[in-house]
Structures are given as structure tokens and as C-alpha cells.
Amino acid sequence: MKLPSSSTLSLSFLPGQTFALALCILALIAGASEAAARLWLDGSSVPVAVGSANTTFDQKIGLLDDLAAREGGVDCILLGSSVVLNSLDPALIAGAYTARAGQPLTCFNFGIPALTARTGGPIAELLVERYRPRLLVYGLTLRAVAEGASDSGRIYADITGTPWVRYERGAFSVTGWLTEHSSAFRHYLAYRNWMKHEFANRLSEHKRAPRSGYTPFVSTRPLDPATISTPPYFDPFAFSPQELAGLDRVLALHGQTQVVLVDMPLPQFFREQFDGGAGAYAAYIDELGARAAAAGVPLWQTNPLDMIPGDGWAQDGQHVNATGARILSRWLGERLAHGEG
Numbered sequence: 605m606k607l608p609s610s611s612t613l614s615l616s617f618l619p620g621q622t623f624a625l626a627l628c629i630l631a632l633i634a635g636a637s638e639a640a641a642r643l644w645l646d647g648s649s650v651p652v653a654v655g656s657a658n659t660t661f662d663q664k665i666g667l668l669d670d671l672a673a674r675e676g677g678v679d680c681i682l683l684g685s686s687v688v689l690n691s692l693d694p695a696l697i698a699g700a701y702t703a704r705a706g707q708p709l710t711c712f713n714f715g716i717p718a719l720t721a722r723t724g725g726p727i728a729e730l731l732v733e734r735y736r737p738r739l740l741v742y743g744l745t746l747r748a749v750a751e752g753a754s755d756s757g758r759i760y761a762d763i764t765g766t767p768w769v770r771y772e773r774g775a776f777s778v779t780g781w782l783t784e785h786s787s788a789f790r791h792y793l794a795y796r797n798w799m800k801h802e803f804a805n806r807l808s809e810h811k812r813a814p815r816s817g818y819t820p821f822v823s824t825r826p827l828d829p830a831t832i833s834t835p836p837y838f839d840p841f842a843f844s845p846q847e848l849a850g851l852d853r854v855l856a857l858h859g860q861t862q863v864v865l866v867d868m869p870l871p872q873f874f875r876e877q878f879d880g881g882a883g884a885y886a887a888y889i890d891e892l893g894a895r896a897a898a899a900g901v902p903l904w905q906t907n908p909l910d911m912i913p914g915d916g917w918a919q920d921g922q923h924v925n926a927t928g929a930r931i932l933s934r935w936l937g938e939r940l941a942h943g944e945g
Contacts, residue, residue, distance in 0.1 A: 653794040654783050656769070657762035660716050661727075662794070663813045668712050668735065671815065678735050680711040680940075682817075683728055683854075684743030687868045689715025690821035690923045692743065693933040700937025709940070713817035718755040721748045722846045725853030726764055730772050732857050739940070740861050742854050743868045744903070746878075746888055749847040750837035756847070820926045821918040829873045832921040839879040841888070851892075855899035865896050865903040866936065869912050869928075874921045904939060911935060 653662040672678050682692045694711035701709040732740060747753050771780025782789040857863050867889050875882040893903035916928030924932060
């Protein structure tokens with residue numbers, strides 16, 4: 605009996621068999637990639653992402669996931685704009701809290717530059733549902749609820765339009781599911797723009813991002829009130845219905861967690877530039893305090909305390925510098941220890 609030569613020996617598959625074989629190969633590749641990502645990349649300095657157009661949001665989710673995994677959960681999340689990002693140091697807050705209360709407090713700073721209440725509301729819901737902190741501190745400014753706050757609409761679209769965010773909020777998509785369940789896919793999202801010019805800078809930012817989420821404001825010169833321009837939302841000022849609706853979503857979380865609003869500080873001269881002066885600024889804050897109280901949420905005001913000295917302000921007058929951040933963070937830690945609410 606003559607056997608066929610190697611040149612004529614071949615395998616043939618029916619179309620359905622070929623498709624099934626291709627699926628098996630793809631499944632094996634996907635499984636190997638996922639195993640490799642979980643074994644060698646998870647927990648390392650190699651970044652992950654959730655696919656948001658807002659790179660800070662991507663960084664924060666990855667860092668918070670890592671913190672929750674290391675500590676077995678997170679007790680306190682600090683949410684707000686850059687005034688939270690640059691002003692509230694979780695390590696100092698926890699230290700002051702522990703010194704007073706005698707118990708540890710694991711905190712994370714989820715400050716995002718230019719964030720307003722419209723976007724803060726859905727982010728707060730996501731964070732509370734995903735991480736179950738016992739405390740949510742929302743750093744409040746009038747800009748967060750004002751008409752005409754710059755970048756408000758863009759940041760809302762960048763974050764809430766992310767497939768993973770929509771998936772977390774109940775809108776199923778394959779991309780959202782993969783982002784939630786696949787470590788390999790989240791690493792892919794972090795590296796998918798590797799050919800773009802700015803990728804190296806973004807990768808460096810990912811790797812250098814502080815593990816607590818806190819980034820101090822780096823001042824290059826002292827504050828000079830003569831150089832400060834009045835923000836466009838100051839005069840005239842009006843509440844934005846969309847922003848107030850976002851704030852109400854934060855307040856509505858009371859009961860799922862302890863919610864505290866903190867009126868973030870501004871220098872006296874800065875508040876005097878407000879439409880109607882510093883007294884009018886304070887009256888609007890009081891109005892927000894009444895809105896919060898109706899939901900059972902306290903608003904802790906910092907401006908009447910005048911706690912930030914002249915050398916504690918950053919050069920732009922809207923943020924505190926490292927000196928001011930130390931004062932504000934320790935105050936908040938002690939206040940939380942006296943009673944969360």
C-alpha cells in the first residue's frame with residue numbers, strides 16, 4: 605500500500621469547523637493574555653485605564669482599585685475639583701483622625717481638575733456603589749454649581765460617555781464588560797495610543813501618579829492679589845440647574861454612606877470680588893448648606909474660620925499651597941474624628 609507523500613498530505617475542514625477552530629484559537633490567546641496580565645502586570649507600576657477621555661479619571665480608578673485591594677477596602681473618598689486634588693492630603697487627614705479617634709482611616713483623593721457637580725453626582729454614585737466607603741467628603745465651591753463654569757460640559761461628556769462608566773451605571777456594552785472583567789483589556793486601554801506624540805508624557809504621568817491620589821499645588825511665586833482676575837462666573841453669578849441636580853445626586857447618597865460637604869476656602873480679597881461682595885458669597889454658601897441640611901447632610905464651612913495664613917495660598921488665589929494643604933487636611937481629619945456629621 606502506497607502512502608501519500610508529505611507534499612500531498614493535507615487536512616481539510618468544513619466551514620463550520622474552521623470557524624470553531626478559529627474561535628478556540630482566539631479563546632486560547634485571550635486566556636493566555638489575561639493570565640499573563642494578572643500574573644505579571646497587576647499590582648505593578650504598569651498602568652491600567654478604563655477608556656475615559658479624561659486621563660485623570662482613568663488614573664484615579666486604577667489607583668483606587670489598587671488601594672482597595674491592598675487595604676481590603678477604603679473608608680473615605682474625597683471628591684471634587686482641583687481644589688480637592690491640591691488641598692486634601694489623605695495621609696495627613698488619616699493621621700489627624702487616628703490621633704483623635706484612635707482608629708485608622710484609609711482615605712483616597714479623587715479630585716479631578718475642573719470637575720463640577722454635574723459630573724460629580726454620577727461619579728459619586730459610581731464610587732459609593734463600587735467601593736462602599738463609609739464616608740464621602742465632597743469639596744464644594746460656588747464654581748461647582750455655577751452657570752458658565754469652564755469645561756463643565758466637556759468633562760461631563762468625557763467621563764459619563766465612557767463605555768465602562770455607562771456599564772457600571774447599568775447600560776450593557778461589550779467594551780464596558782471587557783473593561784470591568786478583563787485585566788488584559790484594561791492594560792490595552794492604557795497603551796492603545798502608544799503611537800501618539802503625547803503618549804510618553806501620559807505614560808509617565810500614570811507611573812508617577814501619587815498612590816493616595818493627592819497632588820500638591822506647585823507654586824512658582826507668592827500670591828499677589830494685584831495679578832488675580834475675577835472668574836467669569838463670579839459676576840454675574842447664577843446657579844446652574846444641571847449643576848444643582850448633580851449636587852442633589854451627591855446628597856441623595858446619604859444613607860448609603862455618610863456624606864459631608866466641605867466649603868473649600870478662598871482668600872478674603874478673592875471673595876470680595878464676587879457679585880455683591882464676600883457677604884453675598886457667604887449667603888450663597890448658606891443657601892447650599894440649607895439644601896444639604898434638608899437631605900440630612902452637613903456643610904462644614906472653612907472660610908469663616910480664616911484658617912489659611914497669607915503664606916498658605918497658591919499663586920492663583922483659588923488653591924492652597926503645600927502649607928495651606930497641611931493646615932486644611934489636619935483640620936478635616938480632626939473634624940471627622942469629632943463626629944462624621
